[in-house]
Amino acid sequence: MSAGYQAVLWNRQKKRYDLTILAGILLYIGLFVGLGAALRPEATPETLIIRAFGTLALLMLHVILSVGPLARLDRRFLPLLYNRRHLGVSMFLCALVHGAFSMIQFHALGDVNPLVSLLAGNPQYASISAFPFQTLGFVALGILFLMAATSHDFWLANLSAPVWKALHMLVYVAYLLLVLHVALGILQTERNLVLIGLLVGGFGWIVTLHLVAGFREKPGDAPHRGDVIDGYLHACAVADIKDKRARIVCISGERVAIFRNGDTISAVSNACQHQNGPLGEGRIVDGCITCPWHGYQYEPETGASPPPFTEKIPTFNVRVVSGEVYVDPEPNPAGQRAEPAPIRGSS
Amino acid sequence: MLEQIALWFSYALVLYAAIGLLFAVAFVLVGVNRVDPAAPGSKPGFRVMILPGVAALWPLMLLRWAGGKQPPVERSAHRRGSAG
Numbered sequence: 500m501s502a503g504y505q506a507v508l509w510n511r512q513k514k515r516y517d518l519t520i521l522a523g524i525l526l527y528i529g530l531f532v533g534l535g536a537a538l539r540p541e542a543t544p545e546t547l548i549i550r551a552f553g554t555l556a557l558l559m560l561h562v563i564l565s566v567g568p569l570a571r572l573d574r575r576f577l578p579l580l581y582n583r584r585h586l587g588v589s590m591f592l593c594a595l596v597h598g599a600f601s602m603i604q605f606h607a608l609g610d611v612n613p614l615v616s617l618l619a620g621n622p623q624y625a626s627i628s629a630f631p632f633q634t635l636g637f638v639a640l641g642i643l644f645l646m647a648a649t650s651h652d653f654w655l656a657n658l659s660a661p662v663w664k665a666l667h668m669l670v671y672v673a674y675l676l677l678v679l680h681v682a683l684g685i686l687q688t689e690r691n692l693v694l695i696g697l698l699v700g701g702f703g704w705i706v707t708l709h710l711v712a713g714f715r716e717k718p719g720d721a722p723h724r725g726d727v728i729d730g731y732l733h734a735c736a737v738a739d740i741k742d743k744r745a746r747i748v749c750i751s752g753e754r755v756a757i758f759r760n761g762d763t764i765s766a767v768s769n770a771c772q773h774q775n776g777p778l779g780e781g782r783i784v785d786g787c788i789t790c791p792w793h794g795y796q797y798e799p800e801t802g803a804s805p806p807p808f809t810e811k812i813p814t815f816n817v818r819v820v821s822g823e824v825y826v827d828p829e830p831n832p833a834g835q836r837a838e839p840a841p842i843r844g845s846s
Numbered sequence: 847m848l849e850q851i852a853l854w855f856s857y858a859l860v861l862y863a864a865i866g867l868l869f870a871v872a873f874v875l876v877g878v879n880r881v882d883p884a885a886p887g888s889k890p891g892f893r894v895m896i897l898p899g900v901a902a903l904w905p906l907m908l909l910r911w912a913g914g915k916q917p918p919v920e921r922s923a924h925r926r927g928s929a930g
């Protein structure tokens with residue numbers, strides 16, 4: 500959490516994860532170049548490197564785009580989601596190797612400015628079969644760079660979450676550009692049927708997965724209706740909430756997470772201050788609500804991160820009457836203490 | 847024509863990036879401590895890590911530095927509703 504920035508907040512799981520990424524990259528490149536050299540002795544090392552890193556980057560992009568919807572469909576994918584940024588930066592670096600080698604190989608050896616050669620060397624922007632597909636790769640690489648360069652939490656805080664999110668939604672633009680980059684490129688180089696099949700299959704997979712996860716997400720956001728006592732809105736029964744867990748109910752235009760902490764009930768706004776992670780899908784660990792996305796913590800009764808951290812989220816006053824939980828729809832200012840309600844509350 | 851545009855584009859890009867890099871060095875050493883209370887005392891690793899982004903988004907960070915801005919807190923329905 501933000502009490503001083505670190506380059507990377509390392510822990511054992513992240514190290515294992517990053518080592519796995521690195522091993523995967525080395526294995527893929529080794530196999531691709533090794534097999535390529537054995538099966539196609541006529542291919543130059545540069546060509547093999549360009550193709551190995553290009554296809555690897557695209558493969559990694561598919562994994563990255565799949566992780567979000569997969570985690571929504573099945574919680575076991577969540578650990579992949581937390582560390583998606585490292586995968587993203589690795590993917591950018593692979594794409595950069597591909598782009599840089601292509602630039603050197605095809606555009607930097609003449610006496611024309613390499614960028615001019617890339618953008619204007621083939622002026623057939625009106626053609627499909629001869630389209631300068633490299634330009635699409637260049638624009639996509641620019642987007643991937645911006646995303647990798649702003650992946651640190653510093654940017655999330657300083658650009659604000661909505662702007663940061665909008666910026667990172669550009670990944671879908673980059674993906675479309677890359678599908679075209681590869682499809683139009685294939686038309687002009689070797690018409691590799693395997694690659695075409697993989698490209699079409701991958702595109703279908705990404706679209707289907709997003710549609711399915713999108714439909715799953717929809718319900719549950721209608722404003723909650725219930726009986727009202729003294730201005731407090733009936734939310735759920737105490738028995739509906741497992742200990743150290745929450746129920747999520749939509750009140751006052753947003754989701755509220757109602758937690759049970761042993762013998763008491765507390766309610767906070769559901770959105771984590773870090774990146775709007777769903778706090779109500781997390782657990783109470785060591786007395787603190789712990790965000791399921793990256794582990795930011797908040798005290799249930801105050802909505803404040805334990806010192807030295809400074810994050811604060813709005814809290815809600817709650818009451819328990821005859822085993823039923825009632826929530827004051829008026830949010831308290833972020834970080835303001837709300838008395839936890841004993842579950843054997845007044846009747 | 848296309849070649850002319852590409853040429854000017856390449857010059858503009860190089861100029862933008864060069865200014866960005868110079869600015870970014872000053873920003874990560876000094877400016878960042880002014881605009882973000884979590885930054886003072888952070889290690890070189892963090893400063894190097896944000897450098898490429900500062901070089902790319904330098905006009906934005908220049909404005910924040912010049913205006914002495916602090917990181918914004920998102921305005922959600924609950925935060926507005928509580929006026930807190």
Ligand code: HEM
Binds near residue numbers: 546594599633684688
């Ligand atoms: C400056 C940016 C880029 C340039 C100049 C560029 C250039 C090229 C060139 C010349 C080819 C044909 C290579 C060949 O068939 O021998 C190619 C293919 C390809 N590119 Fe790019 N590219 C760029 C960016 C990207 C990015 C960002 C990605 C993916 C993340 C990507 C993925 C691919 C893939 C998957 C292929 C097909 C590989 C193959 O031909 O077997 N490219 N690119």
Ligand code: FES
Binds near residue numbers: 772776777791795
């Ligand atoms: S969203 Fe990152 S910790 Fe909550």
